[in-house]
Amino acid sequence: MKTEPDFRTPELDALAQQVIPKDHFVFSADTARDRFFNDTRMLDVKQDVHNRFRTNPTSMIDHMIANLRLTGTEDLLDLGCGNGFILEHLRPHLAQGTITGLDIAPAVLEAARQRLHGTATPCTWIESSADELSMLDEDSFDRIMANYMIHYVPDLDRCFTEVRRVMRYGGIFHLTTDRPDSMLEMYDVHFTALKAMDAPQHLFKATPKGRLSLANGTGILGRYFKKVEKVVWQDQLRFTDPEPFMRFYTVGHNHCCASSEPDARLNEAFFAELRDHVRTQVVAAIEKEGYFAVTKYTGTFLCR
Numbered sequence: 001m002k003t004e005p006d007f008r009t010p011e012l013d014a015l016a017q018q019v020i021p022k023d024h025f026v027f028s029a030d031t032a033r034d035r036f037f038n039d040t041r042m043l044d045v046k047q048d049v050h051n052r053f054r055t056n057p058t059s060m061i062d063h064m065i066a067n068l069r070l071t072g073t074e075d076l077l078d079l080g081c082g083n084g085f086i087l088e089h090l091r092p093h094l095a096q097g098t099i100t101g102l103d104i105a106p107a108v109l110e111a112a113r114q115r116l117h118g119t120a121t122p123c124t125w126i127e128s129s130a131d132e133l134s135m136l137d138e139d140s141f142d143r144i145m146a147n148y149m150i151h152y153v154p155d156l157d158r159c160f161t162e163v164r165r166v167m168r169y170g171g172i173f174h175l176t177t178d179r180p181d182s183m184l185e186m187y188d189v190h191f192t193a194l195k196a197m198d199a200p201q202h203l204f205k206a207t208p209k210g211r212l213s214l215a216n217g218t219g220i221l222g223r224y225f226k227k228v229e230k231v232v233w234q235d236q237l238r239f240t241d242p243e244p245f246m247r248f249y250t251v252g253h254n255h256c257c258a259s260s261e262p263d264a265r266l267n268e269a270f271f272a273e274l275r276d277h278v279r280t281q282v283v284a285a286i287e288k289e290g291y292f293a294v295t296k297y298t299g300t301f302l303c304r
């Protein structure tokens with residue numbers, strides 16, 4: 001059996017206590033649809049950076065394939081399927097099954113449709129919010145996924161109640177999210193830069209995934225599902241050049257959410273200065289350590 005890499009150190013745990021705020025950002029599904037996912041740029045950058053800079057030899061997709069225990073004949077529903085990156089990799093494992101991809105953002109849904117066009121697995125694409133599944137029949141899916149998207153869903157109670165309605169007996173609901181201190185080093189350089197600039201206090205917030213994270217998800221999901229199993233894994237992105245990290249930070253994560261929504265208090269000069277402060281710290285870490293590390297604490301709840 002393969003052992004999972006463990007990147008945690010007492011120093012990183014201590015840093016997490018200092019750096020990660022208790023409050024987290026909250027974004028609406030409308031913001032997700034109209035700003036973050038009105039094109040595929042954000043997803044493309046994140047996916048590219050994870051593929052190129054990860055150090056865990058087992059990829060996110062490998063972890064998901066192991067978790068989903070597919071026999072090849074399942075009907076799978078992917079809530080917030082994005083640009084279909086995950087579905088493309090799962091598809092060969094569903095050669096006699098079906099795929100239904102659902103997303104609130106038409107631009108990424110179209111990218112997913114094109115990505116899987118012409119493959120042998122029948123695919124259906126639905127533009128909707130994950131808490132509005134009335135178009136789906138009850139007991140119609142063997143696997144339902146919600147990967148890195150649940151923090152955007154307005155009505156979690158309705159979403160999980162609907163997931164139970166459309167999931168067949170013996171099915172698995174696969175919900176992937178992060179720990180609130182995931183990517184701690186990115187938040188550390190970001191908050192250090194904000195402090196140096198005496199930036200507004202409302203920017204000092206943690207990842208929006210804090211809404212339903214690996215830390216609080218078991219209790220929330222336990223209200224809807226008989227059995228909730230948590231499978232966790234870590235990864236560490238290592239950058240020996242600051243520029244790919246800067247793309248990840250600015251385009252992939254909107255400057256740790258500081259540029260996620262229009263804010264009259266922040267202009268382009270503010271973000272240029274912020275990037276300078278962040279880049280300086282990343283360059284210093286590369287010179288000292290040989291690379292800048294971004295540690296990921298991620299995982300999946302398998303709900304039955």
Ligand SMILES: C[S@@+](CC[C@H](N)C(=O)[O-])C[C@H]1O[C@@H](n2cnc3c(N)ncnc32)[C@H](O)[C@@H]1O
Nearest residue numbers: 029032037080082104105129130147149152153
């Ligand atoms: C970070 S992306 C994750 C995409 C994909 N699941 C993955 O892991 O690669 C979040 C996705 O959720 C979608 N989304 C946001 N709010 C949603 C909602 N209320 N219902 C359905 N999809 C939503 C976004 O449009 C986006 O495609």
